[in-house]
Amino acid sequence: MEESVRFDLEASIDVLRRSPTTLEALLRGVGDAWARGTEGPDTFSPFDVVGHLIDGEETDWMARARIILARGPDARFEAYDRFRHRKRNAGRTLESLLAEFAKLRAANLELLRSWRLTEAELDLEGTHPSLGPVTLRQLLAAWVVHDLEHLAQVTRVMAKQYRSEVGPWVPYLPVLTDHEVPRS
């Protein structure tokens, strides 16, 4: 593994602002078979991923950043419901979710930028319900990685929809056999 990139707030915001347009490019107007396909029971479709990212905007990353910045005596995060979106978005269209995610993300990044966080603030800690103490810097880095992880998931799930159509190419397209046992 090469030297990895050090955390940088502006660069993080720059990556985070790309996710809504990336998802629009991948998914807006795509057929239902692609939008709703999964990797098997209890795994996310691209539609589910957009809902999960909306949950993150509403209940996770910025909510936890606020808890840290409040500097209270018990900066403990609330547990995060990974399946909140299932009920919330029943009956919604993918297009409306994409638009909602873009709006929520833009507002969150505007707020984040407005905080003009200092290095000392980025060092402040909160308590993750299962991981223990984490800094604001680590929280924001995890937000970036979480986005990219789910973008990788969307493209992997889409790829798998053509698994039976590529004939002898399967061994040359390892994404098709990636994570046979679902893990997220």
Next chain:
Amino acid sequence: MEESVRFDLEASIDVLRRSPTTLEALLRGVGDAWARGTEGPDTFSPFDVVGHLIDGEETDWMARARIILARGPDARFEAYDRFRHRKRNAGRTLESLLAEFAKLRAANLELLRSWRLTEAELDLEGTHPSLGPVTLRQLLAAWVVHDLEHLAQVTRVMAKQYRSEVGPWVPYLPVLTDHEVPRS
């Protein structure tokens, strides 16, 4: 695994046309640390992936489709050089590669659509140098999956650049430890 999607030419073209805009959304103007980072020696950076996709436009998918449609006595594909882009693109900017990929892809999809392929034509076979007989339908499905695989790779490689910055979050972000042994 659920029932997978059956090959459909229009839907395939619709997915293929999304890749240049998806890559633009992810990568245009991104910092060098993100564009040039890799997963370790002999693995592709996002910059390399765009170059590899350009090679595919110029030497792989449509060239092979033409060989199949020519119905010659020996419809054998030429071997594909996975590292052609390394020499070809030394000194190029990511932005110029993104623009070139978009242009080549648009032209290839216009040509593909102009062929108005019939089911009988999609059943025609060529010979892959190592996989043996493959149909035109399988070739086009593999093109779609290949795109999505490399989009997943770009986001995974980007995610890994923040591996050392997320602190205790590593086990909750499995993309960070995905494919420790590089495979493509």
